[in-house]
Amino acid sequence: MQPNEVMGAGCKSCGSAWLDASYAYADVATVWGRGLQHRPQSLWRYHEMLPVSGPDPEISLGEGFTPLLRAYQLERLYAAQGEIYVKDERQGPTSSFKDRQAAVAVTAMRKAGIRECVLASTGNAAAAYAAYCARAGIRLWLFMASQVPAEKMREAALYGAEVVRVSGTYDDTKRVAAEFAARKGIHFDRGAKSIAGKESMKTLAFEIAEQLGLQRSEDAGAAAWQCPDWYVQAVSGGIGPLGVWKGFTELHQMGLIDRLPRLAIVQVAGCAPMSQAFQANKASADPVVPTTLIHVLATGDPGPAYGLLRNAVLKTGGTMFSVTDGEAFEAMRRTASRMGLSVEPATAVAFAGLERMFTEGMVAPGETVVVNCSGHTFPAESHVLGDQYTLSVELGHAAVQTGGDGLSSAFNNLDEQITSILVVDDNPNDRRLIRRLLRAYKQYRVIEAQSGADALAKARDQRPDLIITDLTMPVMDGFTLLERVKGDPELAHIPVVVVSAKSLTDADRALLSRYSDSVWTKGSFETSQLAAHIASTLGDSGQADARPASTDEPAWVLVIDDEPRDRRLLRRMIESSGDYHVVEANDSRSGLKLAYEHRPDLMIVDVNLPDINGRDLIETIRADHLLRDVPLMVYTAQELTPEQVNFLSQHTQAILQKTRDDKQVFVTELRRVLS
Ligand SMILES: Cc1ncc(COP(=O)(O)O)c(C=O)c1O
Numbered sequence: 168m169q170p171n172e173v174m175g176a177g178c179k180s181c182g183s184a185w186l187d188a189s190y191a192y193a194d195v196a197t198v199w200g201r202g203l204q205h206r207p208q209s210l211w212r213y214h215e216m217l218p219v220s221g222p223d224p225e226i227s228l229g230e231g232f233t234p235l236l237r238a239y240q241l242e243r244l245y246a247a248q249g250e251i252y253v254k255d256e257r258q259g260p261t262s263s264f265k266d267r268q269a270a271v272a273v274t275a276m277r278k279a280g281i282r283e284c285v286l287a288s289t290g291n292a293a294a295a296y297a298a299y300c301a302r303a304g305i306r307l308w309l310f311m312a313s314q315v316p317a318e319k320m321r322e323a324a325l326y327g328a329e330v331v332r333v334s335g336t337y338d339d340t341k342r343v344a345a346e347f348a349a350r351k352g353i354h355f356d357r358g359a360k361s362i363a364g365k366e367s368m369k370t371l372a373f374e375i376a377e378q379l380g381l382q383r384s385e386d387a388g389a390a391a392w393q394c395p396d397w398y399v400q401a402v403s404g405g406i407g408p409l410g411v412w413k414g415f416t417e418l419h420q421m422g423l424i425d426r427l428p429r430l431a432i433v434q435v436a437g438c439a440p441m442s443q444a445f446q447a448n449k450a451s452a453d454p455v456v457p458t459t460l461i462h463v464l465a466t467g468d469p470g471p472a473y474g475l476l477r478n479a480v481l482k483t484g485g486t487m488f489s490v491t492d493g494e495a496f497e498a499m500r501r502t503a504s505r506m507g508l509s510v511e512p513a514t515a516v517a518f519a520g521l522e523r524m525f526t527e528g529m530v531a532p533g534e535t536v537v538v539n540c541s542g543h544t545f546p547a548e549s550h551v552l553g554d555q556y557t558l559s560v561e562l563g564h565a566a567v568q569t570g571g572d573g574l575s576s577a578f579n580n581l582d583e584q585i586t587s588i589l590v591v592d593d594n595p596n597d598r599r600l601i602r603r604l605l606r607a608y609k610q611y612r613v614i615e616a617q618s619g620a621d622a623l624a625k626a627r628d629q630r631p632d633l634i635i636t637d638l639t640m641p642v643m644d645g646f647t648l649l650e651r652v653k654g655d656p657e658l659a660h661i662p663v664v665v666v667s668a669k670s671l672t673d674a675d676r677a678l679l680s681r682y683s684d685s686v687w688t689k690g691s692f693e694t695s696q697l698a699a700h701i702a703s704t705l706g707d708s709g710q711a712d713a714r715p716a717s718t719d720e721p722a723w724v725l726v727i728d729d730e731p732r733d734r735r736l737l738r739r740m741i742e743s744s745g746d747y748h749v750v751e752a753n754d755s756r757s758g759l760k761l762a763y764e765h766r767p768d769l770m771i772v773d774v775n776l777p778d779i780n781g782r783d784l785i786e787t788i789r790a791d792h793l794l795r796d797v798p799l800m801v802y803t804a805q806e807l808t809p810e811q812v813n814f815l816s817q818h819t820q821a822i823l824q825k826t827r828d829d830k831q832v833f834v835t836e837l838r839r840v841l842s
Pocket residue numbers: 263289290291292401402403404405406407408463464511513514541542543
């Protein structure tokens with residue numbers, strides 16, 4: 168199959184959006200019938216039946232061939248008279264079965280020369296695509312409903328994806344993502360409708376049939392493929408069971424298995440359009456607005472996937488039903504405590520379904536059941552990413568339904584949010600001023616660097632849209648930075664604005680004029696002029712006369728104090744003295760986390776803290792390249808020794824004593840430090 172066919176958006180002859188692939192089944196049957204035991208333990212062992220001929224070694228993470236675990240504990244618990252197996256998809260590269268889809272789809276994208284991709288996801292496909300796109304050098308736009316758990320968004324952001332939170336349901340999010348991709352001319356991943364998506368999920372069926380045979384045979388060389396009686400999966404959009412069904416159907420067609428399994432499609436009651444339609448014996452499903460807490464399963468409108476799955480279910484006497492959030496949470500505990508498998512709530516829905524199948528007698532004695540253990544949440548630490556790791560699209564309902572102007576302005580706003588500006592200055596106060604100036608006018612992403620060398624590394628890594636630089640800096644000055652940027656073919660197109668206090672000599676001017684026509688002298692211009700100039704340099708039409716989007720952005724103050732009364736007092740004093748935003752921590756460790764997350768404009772610390780003492784905390788902050796420029800104020804009830812005062816005056820901007828200094832002194836110092 169040609170790469171462009173794999174990525175096709177619809178059938179050229181009938182126009183259908185649903186694409187299918189078929190293979191030379193008879194030829195493959197002969198080879199597979201002899202056994203595949205010498206092949207690599209990844210999904211690529213089934214390459215003859217995949218739309219891409221093999222792995223790309225630069226992209227592959229060893230996806231697939233996850234363990235098929237016998238669930239003895241559950242067999243005992245349910246007094247099962249047959250075998251229960253767990254297909255442990257948590258053991259994939261990003262801990263969910265979506266790794267299969269991402270591996271095949273991203274490999275196909277790279278072969279087709281696609282450099283940028285848009286995907287809507289309820290969470291797990293997001294992490295999987297983000298990891299594989301990172302490896303393939305493909306820029307990924309991930310659209311997720313704002314209710315998706317933050318951990319899922321953080322994992323994707325950690326892999327470098329552009330994470331866009333949409334204020335709507337997952338079905339709204341899918342429409343917005345498709346519209347965004349169409350307007351920008353970017354490849355849109357069509358999930359179950361695409362060839363790569365469905366075909367990749369077939370490998371689950373191939374593995375189950377091969378592994379069941381291997382587990383039951385003494386002699387691996389003579390093992391025959393075997394079909395379970397039931398295949399159980401939690402379902403949202405349905406791509407998993409659609410692919411699995413196709414896989415079993417193909418094995419059957421090739422004569423490698425003698426029958427097909429029954430499918431048990433388990434939905435969560437707060438979003439169960441398929442199971443509701445099935446129970447009502449309807450041929451199509453009515454969309455629902457999800458009310459479940461299990462957002463990973465929140466596809467309210469399954470579209471044609473329902474009809475296809477219903478046919479599959481009816482063919483072998485399978486079922487579709489739902490379990491409640493509460494039943495899933497119970498099952499989550501039981502799966503962990505009985506089986507030692509820690510799963511996420513979406514996966515627990517399948518286990519709650521399994522339990523229902525046994526308690527309601529759906530499984531006959533002697534039948535073999537395989538349950539897909541699809542995913543697990545990866546705890547990406549919040550402070551690693553700072554506070555700008557998602558972009559957001561705020562939608563009025565009409566905009567979602569009809570597209571049009573509402574959506575246009577939401578997308579323009581998105582463009583602004585992905586515009587990044589690198590601010591280079593060795594003086595942290597000047598950097599902070601420029602950051603606040605920019606953020607007051609626009610929602611740009613601001614990256615900071617403290618020297619030319621630091622800036623060059625960040626420019627290469629993060630490719631900013633514009634650079635604002637000082638001239639006089641240690642390590643590498645602004646002149647050298649300009650020369651290096653303009654001499655690097657990858658960076659030369661980036662406009663550079665010089666903002667400096669240096670009195671320029673004729674030689675300086677001559678040098679600068681070769682690289683930048685935008686030189687501003689600190690203190691000699693209105694901030695609005697610089698903001699307008701930057702907006703027009705960035706091609707922000709209609710915004711060249713930049714006006715503040717809001718008033719000045721409030722400064723963030725982080726208070727670290729273990730005494731709740733003192734924290735309350737500090738908050739009151741800070742908030743009453745100006746437009747400040749206060750965040751609080753009760754010990755040093757949580758304070759450090761918040762500092763990484765929020766990059767505050769000021770930290771106020773006590774010297775007597777329960778976990779890491781104040782002195783060590785201050786040393787840690789001053790040694791950390793992300794935090795060392797944040798101004799520090801000490802606010803303490805402790806009588807300080809001369810040695811302590813000496814240390815603190817070297818490393819902090821102000822030392823205040825709770826008993827000595829009144830509110831007036833505090834406010835004066837606060838304003839001085841923040842000015
Ligand atoms: C853990 C888990 N289980 C089940 C599903 C449902 O998948 P499908 O899209 O195949 O319905 C998902 C979807 O993301 C999932 O992440």
